[in-house]
Amino acid sequence: MSLVITLLPLFSFAQQNKLAVRPPTPLTIKRGTTAVENLTVEVLPGFHVNSDHPRDEYVIPLKLTWQDGPLATKSISFPKPEEIQVGNDRLLVFTGTFDIRSEFAAPAAAPPGPATMRGRLRYQACSNQMCFRPASIEITLPVIIE
Amino acid sequence: MRVSKIAAALLGLAAGVFALSSCTHSSACVSGQNEQKTTAKAAKDRKPAPEFTLTDASGQYIKLSDYRGKVVLLNFWATWCGPCALEIPWFEQFEQQYKSKGFEVVGISMDEDGWKAVKPYIAEHKVNYRVLLGNDSVAALYGGVDSLPTTFIIDREGRIAFTPHIGLADKNEYLNEIQTLLGVEDRGCQDESGHHTAAALFLRPAK
Numbered sequence: 001m002s003l004v005i006t007l008l009p010l011f012s013f014a015q016q017n018k019l020a021v022r023p024p025t026p027l028t029i030k031r032g033t034t035a036v037e038n039l040t041v042e043v044l045p046g047f048h049v050n051s052d053h054p055r056d057e058y059v060i061p062l063k064l065t066w067q068d069g070p071l072a073t074k075s076i077s078f079p080k081p082e083e084i085q086v087g088n089d090r091l092l093v094f095t096g097t098f099d100i101r102s103e104f105a106a107p108a109a110a111p112p113g114p115a116t117m118r119g120r121l122r123y124q125a126c127s128n129q130m131c132f133r134p135a136s137i138e139i140t141l142p143v144i145i146e
Numbered sequence: 147m148r149v150s151k152i153a154a155a156l157l158g159l160a161a162g163v164f165a166l167s168s169c170t171h172s173s174a175c176v177s178g179q180n181e182q183k184t185t186a187k188a189a190k191d192r193k194p195a196p197e198f199t200l201t202d203a204s205g206q207y208i209k210l211s212d213y214r215g216k217v218v219l220l221n222f223w224a225t226w227c228g229p230c231a232l233e234i235p236w237f238e239q240f241e242q243q244y245k246s247k248g249f250e251v252v253g254i255s256m257d258e259d260g261w262k263a264v265k266p267y268i269a270e271h272k273v274n275y276r277v278l279l280g281n282d283s284v285a286a287l288y289g290g291v292d293s294l295p296t297t298f299i300i301d302r303e304g305r306i307a308f309t310p311h312i313g314l315a316d317k318n319e320y321l322n323e324i325q326t327l328l329g330v331e332d333r334g335c336q337d338e339s340g341h342h343t344a345a346a347l348f349l350r351p352a353k
Contacts, residue, residue, distance in 0.1 A: 058225040058267060086228040124226060130293040130313035131227040
């Protein structure tokens with residue numbers, strides 16, 4: 001027990017999120033049409049997260065998923081990743097602030113009024129010195145269907 | 147005046163040669179450019195490494211106490227961890243060089259996908275030491291292990307002998323710690339194969 005207590009301060013920083021998602025702006029969409037939501041993601045300076053399509057098969061990609069809801073998810077697209085070198089490997093990663101684009105469609109028969117889409121962003125962050133265990137952030141997107 | 151300048155130059159040259167010579171044979175430069183030496187904790191200050199039972203790739207149950215009497219490098223890692231991958235060849239080398247002297251590397255994989263991810267990786271990388279599949283309970287015993295790699299050097303009595311390495315460490319720090327506990331010759335700035343091993347050779351900063 002004393003060992004665990006001794007080690008706790010070493011890991012307190014590691015437990016902080018290395019990635020944050022800005023609260024999404026409410027999406028207004030007309031029935032029978034499509035609309036785009038840009039989700040803004042911020043990675044702490046000095047860290048990176050793997051891209052949505054990393055080169056290494058063992059690496060955990062950045063992945064955004066939307067649950068079934070009042071809108072249908074037509075597409076999710078990520079920006080062009082950066083290439084960095086760690087050891088002998090060249091990795092495709094995201095750093096800093098970037099947007100993930102989601103395109104939604106509102107069915108013609110969707111009931112008008114406020115609604116919610118729920119999503120989940122799974123990521124795995126590293127610095128040059130260490131990696132952090134995969135984590136997820138739950139996302140709530142307010143929607144107004146007209 | 148000229149004679150004194152020549153004498154001073156010769157003195158400086160001699161001092162440089164002496165410094166270079168002592169660097170390759172003393173422990174003052176075991177950490178390469180940092181020139182820092184890790185020191186083993188006094189026996190009375192060493193805490194017992196928490197006991198655990200995990201399975202290896204063949205399904206065999208392995209306890210940490212099975213290694214009592216040996217020096218153990220206990221490395222928490224994952225297949226998705228780039229800095230961990232940089233250390234694995236070092237650990238393979240340590241295992242090969244010091245196994246006969248009572249040393250073993252034990253890897254604990256924290257992969258959520260379990261052996262499905264780990265088995266192909268250890269086969270592909272020809273990992274020559276035992277790998278166990280970790281879990282949150284064992285990680286909690288060792289402080290949570292949220293960041294990888296995290297490595298503990300354990301003495302023959304099953305106690306943690308040095309401050310844990312959190313993140314990519316210097317190969318020579320590991321070497322120094324292992325050699326200290328095994329009581330083998332200190333090769334200073336060089337590893338057993340005679341190659342210089344400064345961390346800068348292995349790590350290139352992200353742009």
